[in-house]
Amino acid sequence: MYAVTLSETALVVLSGGQDSTTCLAWAQERYGTVEAITFDYGQRHCIEIAQAAKIADKAGVPWTLVPVGGLCGSALTDHSQPVEATGGMDGLPTTFTPGRNAVFLATACGYAATRDITHVVTGICETDYSGYPDCREDFRKAMETAMALAIGRPMQIHAPLMFMNKAETVKLAQELDALDLVGMSFTCYQPQVGDQGAAACGTCPACVIRARGFTDAGVDDPTRYAR
Numbered sequence: 001m002y003a004v005t006l007s008e009t010a011l012v013v014l015s016g017g018q019d020s021t022t023c024l025a026w027a028q029e030r031y032g033t034v035e036a037i038t039f040d041y042g043q044r045h046c047i048e049i050a051q052a053a054k055i056a057d058k059a060g061v062p063w064t065l066v067p068v069g070g071l072c073g074s075a076l077t078d079h080s081q082p083v084e085a086t087g088g089m090d091g092l093p094t095t096f097t098p099g100r101n102a103v104f105l106a107t108a109c110g111y112a113a114t115r116d117i118t119h120v121v122t123g124i125c126e127t128d129y130s131g132y133p134d135c136r137e138d139f140r141k142a143m144e145t146a147m148a149l150a151i152g153r154p155m156q157i158h159a160p161l162m163f164m165n166k167a168e169t170v171k172l173a174q175e176l177d178a179l180d181l182v183g184m185s186f187t188c189y190q191p192q193v194g195d196q197g198a199a200a201c202g203t204c205p206a207c208v209i210r211a212r213g214f215t216d217a218g219v220d221d222p223t224r225y226a227r
Contacts (some may be wrong), residue, residue, distance in 0.1 A: 008032060008118070012061075013108050019124075020185075022178060031119065034059075052065075071099065093131070125159070140159050144156065160172075165216075200223050
């Protein structure tokens with residue numbers, strides 16, 4: 001679906017989670033140079049940011065952390081809200097943060113433009129996306145068009161996992177020889193922190209989806225769970 005362009009540079013939106021880490025490995029297979037950008041938006045914990053830095057370092061790619069303010073309305077930005085599969089805006093999970101991916105992609109595209117980068121890679125996916133409207137293909141297309149108009153030059157937004165379920169994403173990481181990187185990723189909403197560091201809770205929606213993906217793919221899950 002995407003051509004190999006080894007003479008070009010790509011910027012990966014790296015949250016520190018499973019999907020964006022897989023996208024980082026995907027981009028390294030296709031582009032001569034890859035950079036990563038991570039956003040600190042007041043999310044529920046900073047473990048994923050720390051893991052993003054470690055993942056970028058292990059992958060050997062330049063990494064930039066950008067603070068983003070103003071996002072609100074979810075259990076990720078309001079830490080007093082419980083993490084639940086329903087109960088958020090329009091009945092979505094409470095982890096849906098309105099406008100988050102639009103802000104991330106706009107900021108990433110603006111940053112990319114200053115570095116003459118025309119490829120931005122994101123881990124959004126409409127197969128295992130919990131109903132988030134900003135994880136759909138029509139959103140990706142609209143953002144790609146809007147950012148090209150806003151910047152005044154071509155800007156391609158790639159979402160290589162868009163139509164994959166979690167098992168297919170795990171298999172892709174395996175094909176890319178990136179399971180070690182994925183093992184460093186952190187997607188849990190309610191981590192347990194102990195003497196050995198942070199462990200995934202194993203019960204929140206993100207953990208359940210992640211664990212099921214490895215099981216369905218028939219691949220050993222490298223995630224350290226508290227349970």
